[in-house]
Amino acid sequence: MTLDAAWRLACQRIARLDARLLLEHVTACTHADLIAHPRRMLSAEQLARLDALLSRRAEGEPLAYLLGSAGFYGLEFVVTPAVLIPRPETELLIDVAIESLQSWPRAQILDLGTGSGVLAVTLARLCRGASVTAVDFSSAALAVARGNAARHAVEVSFLLGDWYAPLGESRFDLIVANPPYVAYADPHLQHSGLPFEPRMALTDGVVGGDGLACLRAIIGGAAAHLRPGGCVLVEHGYDQAAAVRQLLAEQRLVKLDSWRDLAGIERVSGGQLD
Structure with missing residues (x-):
């Protein structure tokens, strides 16, 4: 033919x-x-x-899995069914992170739940003086992330573990995360190719949960792993900004803010350790 x-x-x-x-x-x-x-x-x-x-x-299988790659922030990343497919709205997290790092030319950066490594690798490429650490609970995801770091010729320290567990008392200037935040019963989980993506990268899995469990863990541990003046930035659901700002306030973080994506949705929120 x-x-x-x-x-x-x-x-x-x-x-x-x-x-x-x-x-x-x-x-x-x-x-x-x-x-x-x-x-x-x-x-x-x-x-x-x-x-x-x-x-x-x-x-219904996502095109990115069939092609074996997906674009993010002008770069091409290998993706497999072991990792979430990067979304355009997550690029906002990079934009906000870069802005927050203007006063930290040699920043220590932490990416929690790195998945395919798009945040860690992109930040390592854009912030050549920074030191980047990335954590994930999945060894299969870390294998993909390591491959993407090698593909883009950047140095990232990859650690296997649950959020802050493998970090000891290490502190960072910036913590970023795009964690699972879809509510357990959200009907969107059954559409748009999501059944093919790793469920643990989409929802915290808590029966009846509101999708905030991972965000609570990340924000709850942020102060103990931030340097003075350091920031934590998280991506969250379209209707979770107010709840995330409340979580940040409960940890006595300051300069709380939320940023809107190109659709006008509050997609990223963060705060600073005083």
């Missing part, structure tokens, strides 16, 4: 852009190749791979 014929058939099964990206992935060609060489033939093996990927996409 030719590239052109394969593309046309693929478009009958899934969205046109997804079809093109999967075809390019399987055949190692570019969009320009599809246009310039439509009569190029696919091998039987390529056709079989394409058919399998199209079936998986038609069943």
Whole structure:
């Protein structure tokens, strides 16, 4: 079968852009190749791979898992079903972090629940004088994150453990986290490809929970691991900003604030250790 014929058939099964990206992935060609060489033939093996990927996409599996990578902050990151797929709204956390680090050129940065490592690796690339530590409870996720750090040629110290547990008495100038924050019974967990992503990266798993359990743990331990003047910044749900600011206030953090994403939703909140 030719590239052109394969593309046309693929478009009958899934969205046109997804079809093109999967075809390019399987055949190692570019969009320009599809246009310039439509009569190029696919091998039987390529056709079989394409058919399998199209079936998986038609069943709702996220495109990023099928391609094996996703973009974040202008970089490309390897992703597997062991990690959450990075979202555009999480880029706000990087923007706010960079602003907060203007007075800390050689900052000590901590990323809790690093997953694929997008926060740790991006901050390490943008803040070359900083020292970055990243923690995750999943060894499979850490393997992906280590690969992404190597891919982008940055040094990050990766630790296996539950939030602050592997850190001892270490203190940091900045703590960032994009933890699980979806409420246990939120119906969104059953749609938009979320059933294919690691549930422990989406929700805290507490039956009947409000999605704040991990945020409580991170904010509750922040003061003990921040240097004076240091900040903690967390991503949270669309309706959780007020609750997160209350958690920050309960820990006697100051300069509390929330930042809105491009959709106008309060998506990141944080505070400072006085």
